Amino acid sequence: MKKLVAAIALSLFCTSALFAADTKILPAPNAGDVTFTHKKHQDRLKVCTACHKDEKGGKIEKLSQKSEAHNLCKGCHETKKAGPVRCAECHKKSK
Template sequence: MKRIGSILLLITLILGTALVVAVANTEKGAEEMTMVGGEKGDVWFPHRKHQDNLGDCKTCHDLFPQEAGTIQKMKAEGELKKKQVMNKKCLACHRKMKKAGEPTGPTSCNKCHNKK
């Protein structure tokens, strides 16, 4: 009986882990998104491309959680300064990689911002 008990426990653990992995995979968020860019206009952001390129979610999500609309909310509540994500994340990384001669994203205002 004891042995069957531990086998059942093992099966439960394996199934549980598989479920957690499956759920984690669906929570990668939108493949691409349009970010609010104030008076300069909206910003297109290919989320999945960055996830695939950078690997580590914390590269960006150490500054804001994995939640839709969180940047706007945090800016409104004063938890993020205006342009903080842009300067500390997007631009900082693109500039650094450009300097290093590596393929990267835009560094000029109107390549990111689309004034309509």
């Protein structure tokens, strides 16, 4: 029984660790932070260069700047007619 409980606990821990690595919180103190799920976007876009400079990926430097984040994220959502475009749909204030 102890082994079963340990296996379940380990499985839950590993699953949450994988989810956490895929989810990025983009801080926006005044408007509320934005939760970004990389895998969801990757599965839909299928092309890394839609956001990243090249296929190797890497950090998107300008994402920390409000206007650049809005141009990249909101602009893509508007162009593709998919995804949120209103402030409160992305920005969530913590309670």
